[in-house]
Amino acid sequence: MAPGAWTATGIRAAVAAGDLSAREVCARCLDRIAAVDGRLHAFTTVLEDAALARAEEVDAHRGAWRDRPLLGVPVAVKDIICTRGAPTTAGSRILAGYRPPYDATVVTRLLDAGAVIVGKTNCDEFAMGSSTEHSAYGPTRNPWAPDRIPGGSSGGAAAAVAAALAPVSIATDTGGSIRQPAAFCGVVGLKPTYGRVSRYGLLAFASSLDQIGPLTRTVEDAAAVLQVLAGPDPRDATTAEEPAPAMADLLPGNVGGTRIGVPRAALAAGVDAEVLDAFNAALALLAERGAEVCDVDLPHMQYAVPVYYLVAPAEASSNLARYDGVRYGHRAALHDAAAGVPEMYARTRSEGFGAEVKRRIMLGTYALSAGYYDAYYVHAQRVRSLIRSDYDAAFAGVDAIAMPTTPTPAFRIGERIDDPLAMYLGDVFTVSSNLTGLPAISLPAGLTRARLPLGFQLIGRPFDEATLLRIGDVLERDAPWRDERPPVSA
């Protein structure tokens, strides 16, 4: 198996059959990271020794662990998810050198499934950003075009899978942070339903929006990893009791009689012509395979970006109050003998946080402050209800809703860094599924003439990831772009 063809399901089968050892797989992965990642910077930490030791442990238990669903599969974990004893920075200076004393539930589940964690991936600071330029540790480059951003905030996660540094990344999506980089890097990115996957051990950004999910090469791999991650967790009271569907039963997918709705009015302006062409081509392919495509109306979707950029910063300003220099992370040195705790808080936070995090804390604190709370925060939460009502009404007539993942392909590094509002407006198609909690997937939808990847997004009913995966499998199987790979040589 060449690294370019590596999938989680393929590796698992080869390791379980004894055709490949987990150590061999892990060593190839680490070799490729060593050869390529100096140029991409997808990883903030490569866990070389720990990964090889873990792979040897997997090999030693191969007989007993034969049925584990990710046996010997290398997985990259976004640096905002806690890994016991291994650096976890959230892309922030304030957590430089922090080593969590426990594993996130998703990490525990990956290890129980036989996976090998190979490293931590770069991201915008505390997942706030759409380009990975807001990482305190430097930007990640897009494997398809090194002068362009990989998307964000999970840019390292997407670049790692696209460049075959790992077959699977685990990341978070608060306003599109899995789907948008998946689109920009040409991989599959799944944001499960709110409540589907435990957030215990995730460094919280916006608790009513955050969700953990996989980035993979194939839909089949996304299904396999979701099944490992999903399910209730006594340590996260927001997890739902819904049992995870048996993903193996879903595939191969078919779309005969599946109804797919398209919010045409929302696509009328501000969408790049090549993005629309690719979107329509994917829809036509699904229609040819038997899907029924029709229009749906989501009249309040136009308000999703302003609602999101009030709600998410408000929650962030509250969640990030914990970074105070007392229990973990950076603490500012106080040279003034009279300085007390308030000075320590303010100096620690000012030294530790970067510009985008400060901007959002400021915006959120403003939206929650006396005199503005009702006009901004509460009003936004009411418009949020209208956005959800639009989706509920649309799902009375369709099984899934399709739209492009992003209005443009990946932009150039530096292009939007000084214009936060322009950066936020690019999230127009992703934020509404976080506000509503609905599951959504970004699937590769081909390349622009300049060979930049584009994404086809599907949004589903609550806890109906199965329909998204079934449709995605059909699109992937028959798509003319399925064998396209980025020009990254070792």
Added chain:
Amino acid sequence: MPTVLTAADVERIAALAHLDLSDAEVRLFTTQLAQILEYAQRLKEVDTSAVSATWHPGAAAPGLRPDTVRPSLPLEDALAGAPERGPEGLFRVPKVIE
């Protein structure tokens, strides 16, 4: 929704958020936050007088579990990342009370 944001507003918000901003940051955020809040004004078009707020998209009533005593993070692990430690398993902070 007021649209005008002054440097004094930004400084007041920074104090609430425990952030020390430089003069350059105050100037930058005054402009940028005003732009973002101006953009958010379009929400005023929406009549929400008959709509209740969605605080989170989860189940209306999260499941409750019995409140039973069980092992938690060991003290030594909890203190391992502390920037400064005091005696007897404590975090040390600058003097609070004279």
